[in-house]
Every structure is written in C-alpha cells, then in structure tokens.
Amino acid sequence: MDEGIHYCKGCSSSKNSIFSNLGAEDLEYIDQNKSINLYKKGDILYREGNRILGCYCVNSGILKIYKTGLDGKEQIISFAQKGDITGYRSVLSNEPACTTAEVLEDASICFIPSNIMFSFVKKNSDFALSLMQVTCKELNQANSYIKDIAQKTVRERLAEVLLMLEDNFGKDAEGFLTISLTRAELSNIVGTATESVIRLLSDLKNENIILMSSKKIKILNKNELKKISNPF
Amino acid sequence: MDEGIHYCKGCSSSKNSIFSNLGAEDLEYIDQNKSINLYKKGDILYREGNRILGCYCVNSGILKIYKTGLDGKEQIISFAQKGDITGYRSVLSNEPACTTAEVLEDASICFIPSNIMFSFVKKNSDFALSLMQVTCKELNQANSYIKDIAQKTVRERLAEVLLMLEDNFGKDAEGFLTISLTRAELSNIVGTATESVIRLLSDLKNENIILMSSKKIKILNKNELKKISNPF
DNA sequence: CGGTATATTGAGTGTCTTCAATCTCAGTGG
DNA sequence: CCACTGAGATTGAAGACACTCAATATACCG
DSSP states (O other): OOOGGGSGGGOTTGGGSGGGGSOHHHHHHHHHHOEEEEEOTTOEEEOTTSOOSEEEEEEEEEEEEEEEOTTSOEEEEEEEOTTOEESHHHHHHTOOOSSEEEEEEEEEEEEEEHHHHHHHHHHOHHHHHHHHHHHHHHHHHHHHHHHHHHHSOHHHHHHHHHHHHHHHHOBOTTSBBSSOOOHHHHHHHHTSOHHHHHHHHHHHHHTTSEEEETTEEEESOHHHHHHHHOOO | OOOGGGSGGGOTTGGGSGGGGSOHHHHHHHHHHOEEEEEOTTOEEEOTTSOOSEEEEEEEEEEEEEEEOTTSOEEEEEEEOTTOEESHHHHHHTOOOSSEEEEEEEEEEEEEEHHHHHHHHHHOHHHHHHHHHHHHHHHHHHHHHHHHHHHSOHHHHHHHHHHHHHHHHOBOTTSBBSSOOOHHHHHHHHTSOHHHHHHHHHHHHHTTSEEEETTEEEESOHHHHHHHHOOO
16 A cells, blocks of 8 residues: 555645654654544534644645634634644644634645644754744734724725735636635635625626636736725 | 843843743843843834844833834734733744834833844743744734624724723723723724724713723723623 | 814714525436 | 525615714813
C-alpha cells in the first residue's frame, strides 16, 4: 500500500504551512504522531465552545471558520485551505474553541495533538515565531475587518469580499470564482441579510461589473470593484 | 536620586504583564535595554503605516489603539493600560504598524527594542508561549467583535461597550466610569455616528439604566444593560 | 470673557432588514 | 419521462434603523 501521501515530508501543503521550516527529523516526528482524515462537505471539525485536543492542518479542501450569534446566525470569520492550520488558538490557550470549523469542500486534514504542538513551540523557537506571525496576521486581518464592517456600506463590503474570494481561491478556466458559496454564506461573510446580497449582486450584474451563471460568479471589471470597495 | 521605579523588577505593571514570568536575571537585562518615557494626552506613540523599532509596555496611563478609515474616520480597536504591551505585532512580523497608538490619559511607558523581544522569544519558550496567548486572546476578542458589529444593533453594541468600559477600567467612588471618552470616541468604538451614540445614551438615561453628569457616565442597572446587549 | 471644542437636538433621507410570495433547479421516485 | 419535492435564489413592499446635515447649546480653556 502507498502511504506516501501520509508523510509530512511529501505533504502537498507543507510548503505553504508553518511546518515548512521544520527539519526532516521534526517532520518525521509529526508523522508518527499525527493522523490524517477525510471529511465531507458539511462535516464539523470542531464546534464553538467545545474542547479540542489538537489542531488541524488542511492538506486539501476548504473549511469555513465561523462564530454563531445568539440568534443562531453565523458570521464567517475566515476560511482555511491547503497549508492553513486552525484550532491552534484553543490549543495554545488551553481554552474551548471560540469558532466552529465546517467543511465547505471535501477535505483531507491532518490532526496534530496538542502536546506535539507544545513540544515544538518549546524546542523550536523559529516554529514558535512563525506560529506567532500567523496569529498576528490573522489579528491584523480581523482588525481591518472590524474597521470595514463598522465604516463601509454593504455594497462596499460585498465588493471587497468578492475581490478577496478571487485572490484567495482563484478562478477557473472561464474566469468564474473557484469557491462555491451559497448566497446565505456570502451574506454571512459580508455581515448582512441574504436578500441584500442578492439585490446588490444583481446591481453589480446590471452594471456589467460581474457576471452570474447558475450561481457561479465571474468578476468582469476588477478595477471598478476596487473602486467600489475603496471609494476614496 | 530614586530610580526605583525605573527597574522592571519593581514595575507596578509587571505582575499583570507578559514579563511577569521572567526571572530576576531577565528583568535585569530588560532594564539595561529599555527606556522609559512620559507621554501626554494626545501624544502618538506610533502611527499606522510607520515602522516601529520595538514595542511598548504601559506602566501607567491609557492608550487607545485604532485604525483609520480611508475617509479619516477612526475605528478604535482596543485600549492598553497598565501591564499591556502593544506594537509587538509589527515587531514580530517585521511589518509597519497596522494601528495607531494614541495616549488617552497621561502615561508612563517603557520602550523595549525589537532585538530584545526577539532574543527573549528565542531563548525563553514560556515567554514565547505567553506572548502567543496574548495574541490569541486579542484575536478572539477581535473575532467576537466582528460578529457583534455585524449582527447587533447600535443600541446593543453601545450597551456592550459601556459594560466593557466598566469591567476594564472600573468606576470611581461615586460609581462613574473611570475612563473619560468623548462622544465621538465612544462612537468610534461602537462603530456608529456620534449623534447616534448621543441619542441612545439619552434613551438609556430616560430609561434609568444609566446616569450622566457632565459627560461622565454611571451605570445604574447593569443587569438591564446586559439584557440589552444580549437580547436572547 | 471670548473662542473653540464638544454635546445636543431636529428634520429629512437613505440604506438595509424583514416578511412573504414566487421562482428555479437539481435530485427522486413513480 | 415527468411530476414532485425541497433547498436555495429572487423579487416586492413596508417599515425600521441609523446616518447626514444643519442649527443650537453647553462646557472648557486661556
């Protein structure tokens, strides 16, 4: 049997991940202690409020990371794709998960137990540093989003999100956004009602800035979208 | 001359700070390399977009940390008070500051050069870990605020902010909030227009939930405020 | 006692939400 | 092959919420 893909050394995501600067020896060690699992769309990796025993490194597929409001409405905070890790916040702080991680596109994901994470942080200061940098980057993104969501209109934020989706997940051969989200999910990123997203998408379509075909979205005029998202 | 207060060992904020679990030897080392400065209300420690050469540890006073929108409107992200450090994100990631730090109440602040921070992260994994935990905590708060600002009404967020201000900064002998903010600043936390804050404060006053006396605010009915901020 | 900054109030307006109805489309079973 | 079903998408109408702009009041500072 071919277990090649199970080895961290050969992991297709390793070059994008914080594990990329670990030596062969360390990767070997992770190999011995991690487990790899396949997940289907809709599967929950962990749920807000629950304790988790390690963190997750995405090998393939996409996760959405969200918080749930008291009325049950979800607010999508971020996505995780190849090379991203998630759950480390709860591991490092030894606290219950503060977000829910749900599979958006079928995924192959490695689970790395807490004690492994801790031991690497302790013995490898470069690893600790790059983990900090990941956290800092997320923190900066979160702070920017607070500003945007507080100051921008829904139309501006929607434009911003569309650009982000193209940047982060790319487009297919015909130029349509690769990632496939429902209107409800889109609204849960933008932070608005589903109907508002639908109306504004329809506006953008009429302005020939985007194009829609069976729920898929194509950005026709990136510059104009940028102008909308940054009206100054 | 009495330089006692200049020594980290005797720093009144050290017990609250991430430096609290450093040994006497390490604190001595920081002493040799830090500088301590006094700042006045309105002073800017660092400005969004600028490079900074180290991070700042608050010994006394209060800072507001904010981002500036393209139209110039500021969005307050957090505060820093005794024991808090700020600027470490830019130091660790070696990037320009992504926020502005401005003195809200006259402050005494230690400056710790980048290389000191790096050397401690490298040689003291517990320090690295507690720095990570600080970052993670901030990240969690930021994510929560994204959810709130996206899903809650201004009234709900205002109630939440008032409770936060009492929790974080306490109240004076007569029960008024210790921290003194202009209506504009309050609106820049809540993420709304100044006039909206004024109107909603006035509503809360009429409902006997808060009391106002010459711009100072006193929370009369904490429970009711909690209900408002968490209507479910 | 000006003069400036901040706070307050009012009126008008626009954005966005809510609710309800309808439509589309893919999958399913007869 | 087609009707049936359910999930998601769309549209319309009504109204709430919050913003802007302008005018006024109050407080603070030298």
